[in-house]
Amino acid sequence: MNIPQPKQRFISRLGIPLVILIITAAILVYASWESIKGAKEVETITVVMRSVETDTPQDSTAQESSIVQAPGWVEAEPYSVYVGALTEGIVESVLVLEGDTVTKGQPVATLISEDNELVLKTAIANEQLWEGKVRAAQTKMEELADEYTRKKPLVESGSLAEGPVERLRLRLLTEEANVAIARASLHDATVAKETAQLAFDRCTIVSPMDGIVIERLVSPGSVLRFGNDEHSSHVAHMYDPTKLQVRADVPLADASQVDVGHPAQIIVDVLPNTTFDGEVLRFVHRADQQKNTIEAKVKILNPSPLLKPDMLARVKILQPERDVNNKGTWTEQHVFIPKDLINDFEIPTVWIVENANKGLGQAKKRTLTLGDKEFDGWVEVLSGLSTGDRIITNVTNLVDGDSVQIIGGQQ
Numbered sequence: 001m002n003i004p005q006p007k008q009r010f011i012s013r014l015g016i017p018l019v020i021l022i023i024t025a026a027i028l029v030y031a032s033w034e035s036i037k038g039a040k041e042v043e044t045i046t047v048v049m050r051s052v053e054t055d056t057p058q059d060s061t062a063q064e065s066s067i068v069q070a071p072g073w074v075e076a077e078p079y080s081v082y083v084g085a086l087t088e089g090i091v092e093s094v095l096v097l098e099g100d101t102v103t104k105g106q107p108v109a110t111l112i113s114e115d116n117e118l119v120l121k122t123a124i125a126n127e128q129l130w131e132g133k134v135r136a137a138q139t140k141m142e143e144l145a146d147e148y149t150r151k152k153p154l155v156e157s158g159s160l161a162e163g164p165v166e167r168l169r170l171r172l173l174t175e176e177a178n179v180a181i182a183r184a185s186l187h188d189a190t191v192a193k194e195t196a197q198l199a200f201d202r203c204t205i206v207s208p209m210d211g212i213v214i215e216r217l218v219s220p221g222s223v224l225r226f227g228n229d230e231h232s233s234h235v236a237h238m239y240d241p242t243k244l245q246v247r248a249d250v251p252l253a254d255a256s257q258v259d260v261g262h263p264a265q266i267i268v269d270v271l272p273n274t275t276f277d278g279e280v281l282r283f284v285h286r287a288d289q290q291k292n293t294i295e296a297k298v299k300i301l302n303p304s305p306l307l308k309p310d311m312l313a314r315v316k317i318l319q320p321e322r323d324v325n326n327k328g329t330w331t332e333q334h335v336f337i338p339k340d341l342i343n344d345f346e347i348p349t350v351w352i353v354e355n356a357n358k359g360l361g362q363a364k365k366r367t368l369t370l371g372d373k374e375f376d377g378w379v380e381v382l383s384g385l386s387t388g389d390r391i392i393t394n395v396t397n398l399v400d401g402d403s404v405q406i407i408g409g410q411q
Contacts, residue, residue, distance in 0.1 A: 040402055047381070
């Protein structure tokens with residue numbers, strides 16, 4: 001039996017895969033066209049920042065430009081707090097863990113307190129004993145005083161012999177002394193009871209503040225004692241999350257431009273898209289010779305609950321806010337570029353490299369606003385450029401968006 005062969009369909013077998021291959025190749029060529037056509041080689045020079053004395057703010061708000069940027073890390077302001085035991089002993093239980101929120105007076109740990117409880121019970125009993133002795137001596141003194149008061153007029157009238165009454169008076173003086181001694185002993189017993197009560201109460205270690213536990217320093221069975229070890233009597237390490245600051249390392253070369261009260265902007269790595277307002281609180285009066293920096297404490301004015309001590313941060317210290325009507329001068333950081341790179345001073349423009357990565361980037365044309373200050377052939381730029389921008393020095397047939405490769409100059 002002859003079975004007819006199916007018709008060969010060249011369009012479905014070869015045509016469709018070929019079309020798919022052509023479309024894929026076109027997409028790849030389009031996507032990699034910038035790499036295929038090649039990047040133009042350019043030389044660049046990086047803008048510089050220079051300190052300028054000015055008496056006119058650059059904008060109406062008078063919030064001035066950055067003075068210095070400094071790395072640092074978050075810490076408690078003004079400092080963190082250790083929860084310490086006020087009596088020696090062995091830890092019975094720990095009532096908080098790292099990250100717990102506690103309030104002032106809240107118990108955080110307890111010590112074994114049976115011996116303190118026995119001492120307290122003994123002191124209470126001793127106080128009660130002396131209270132009874134004082135009452136007995138007081139009663140006896142009052143009886144003698146009453147008897148002496150009634151018999152003394154009889155001696156004066158001659159109805160009673162003077163000797164027994166005089167001996168009664170001496171016994172009254174003796175009893176008054178006994179009452180005073182008993183009251184003094186009662187006072188000592190009361191102080192001893194209060195001391196024992198304090199020692200017993202201190203077996204419950206409480207938080208001295210509202211805050212969050214950074215670190216737990218003991219476990220049940222730990223021995224707390226007063227000694228040479230810094231943390232021998234500490235139970236926990238705490239901080240107030242509403243009071244945070246950044247410990248920033250300010251370069252010594254820029255430290256003279258920064259003062260207490262200067263505003264700041266703070267970026268923490270955990271929230272890279274959030275800028276926190278800050279203020280310079282104080283300086284540590286000792287420079288770090290190895291890092292060539294001095295430490296500044298910058299308060300975070302609006303801390304987030306997500307911020308934690310020891311998080312890395314970057315601080316931009318700004319010029320203080322100035323009233324535009326205020327007279328006087330202050331220092332700002334302005335951009336300067338070589339004057340000979342500007343051809344038309346009526347509409348000054350330059351070409352820069354944007355999105356530079358490993359020497360590759362895109363050419364972009366920038367329009368500038370120039371200032372009136374010049375230093376050694378460098379001219380002031382008020383707007384259009386910022387710190388780190390790279391200006392192309394050999395502009396030849398560039399089109400906005402061209403791929404460029406930096407081959408020389410200051411990269």
